[in-house]
Amino acid sequence: MTLCLTTGMPLQPCTCLLCGTTPMEDDGTLKRAIFAEGVDVDWGNSVYICWECGELIADLVGRVTRFGFDALTEKYEALKEVHADLVTRHEQQEVLVDKIREGGAAQRALKKKPAVAA
Numbered sequence: 001m002t003l004c005l006t007t008g009m010p011l012q013p014c015t016c017l018l019c020g021t022t023p024m025e026d027d028g029t030l031k032r033a034i035f036a037e038g039v040d041v042d043w044g045n046s047v048y049i050c051w052e053c054g055e056l057i058a059d060l061v062g063r064v065t066r067f068g069f070d071a072l073t074e075k076y077e078a079l080k081e082v083h084a085d086l087v088t089r090h091e092q093q094e095v096l097v098d099k100i101r102e103g104g105a106a107q108r109a110l111k112k113k114p115a116v117a118a
Contacts (some may be wrong), residue, residue, distance in 0.1 A: 009033050009048040016050035017041070018027040023050045 008030030038045035
């Protein structure tokens with residue numbers, strides 16, 4: 001058995017195995033469906049699962065819902081901004097630390113120099 005995506009349900013019975021419908025868009029075009037290639041039921045009928053039933057199955061087995069996905073996407077975008085800010089601040093801090101180290105090294109070098117008599 002192979003599952004594949006198709007637009008519409010051209011082979012008999014031309015309906016979803018689970019809900020018995022042939023879902024269409026508002027403009028009358030057929031929606032996507034999942035086709036079980038090589039599987040037949042009732043002596044020759046094809047097996048289709050409409051997109052809505054496919055989404056319901058995915059939700060039942062633990063897929064993140066559409067609303068959950070949208071919330072996760074928003075959090076991800078917010079975290080990307082925070083991450084970019086943290087990277088910038090870290091780079092600025094590295095520059096300051098390097099200057100502090102250079103200043104400390106200069107102070108140590110001055111302390112090691114012998115005093116010059118005037």
